[in-house]
Amino acid sequence: MKKIGIAVTDPSDWTAAALRNAIKHFGMEPVSFRLSRATSNIASGKMHADNIDLTSLDAVIVRDMGPATRGDAAFRFDLLCHLEELGIRVINPPESIAKAANKHASSFLFQKNGILTPRTVATSDPDEALSVLSSFGGAVVKPVFGYKGIGVERLKNDGSGARRLKELLDKDGMVYLQEFIPNPGRDIRVFVVDNKIAGSIYRIAPAGGWINNLSQGGFSKPCLLTEEQKSLGLKASEAIGTVYAGVDIIEGDRDYVIEINGTPSGKGIFEACGVDVTRDIAEYLCRSINR
Ligand SMILES: Nc1ncnc2c1ncn2[C@@H]1O[C@H](COP(=O)(O)OP(=O)(O)O)[C@@H](O)[C@H]1O
Ligand SMILES: [Mg+2]
Known part of the structure; x- marks a missing residue:
């Protein structure tokens, strides 16, 4: 066996x-x-x-x-x-886990592969960081190796935002800044296994919140993807090289891929839709090692 x-x-x-x-x-x-x-x-x-x-x-x-x-x-x-x-x-192949875990690396690969992603700048230069804060009109700042919404903050384009930027630069030596995409108060988590869509959920932030991660109190609901959203999920997974992945999409004026997770939890989609993505993963593995 x-x-x-x-x-x-x-x-x-x-x-x-x-x-x-x-x-x-x-x-x-x-x-x-x-x-x-x-x-x-x-x-x-x-x-x-x-x-x-x-x-x-x-x-x-x-x-x-x-x-x-x-x-x-x-x-x-x-x-x-x-x-x-x-x-x-x-x-997942370790290379793909590493690329997915690194938000700067994955943003680069999304852009390179023609996948729509919010405007993003990573910088170690304090002057550059301030000018990005101003040109984005405020920004979402994220730890480059973050997960579960931990450390994701919204900075205002004012003195408080500038002070927080300086603190983060002093602490981490760099910042990852992204434009905030106005959205309907939810995001979409698309599960991709073996280059196929395995399922998808909306994640809805608790009242007053804007970070939709389930581990931050968000809840999940079944979601039917548009063709465009399916294609974004598949392209993101292919760009990073994952066998299975959770791709986060935000619905703004258009659909944007914000990140990809190479070690996603299957619990939210099982609870919302009864879809067990671990079955797809095990089936893929069984096929590929018995080939
Ligand atoms: N640019 C953005 N505009 C609007 N909301 C965002 C943006 N980036 C992140 N968010 C919200 O914050 C959550 C966490 O961000 P994400 O990039 O997925 O980091 P993590 O790896 O911590 O999950 C997203 O699921 C989304 O709800
Ligand atoms: Mg996420």
């Missing part, structure tokens, strides 16, 4: 549990491990985590990379790349 590693932080998380069930459903054996417990022994070539010999796995699904500092993030990424070098299928 094929042994499929699942890299998790919390084994009881909905998506981790659903992935285990989906893997069993397709006749494979799930084995959960934490990248935060990984060891790589260079001389022996052994790699293990939570007493699991990672080199003995047939494939790995990365549910999440786990909270990390700069050093251990690089270690976890390298470890996944080394497993790939040994011929072990890793999904």
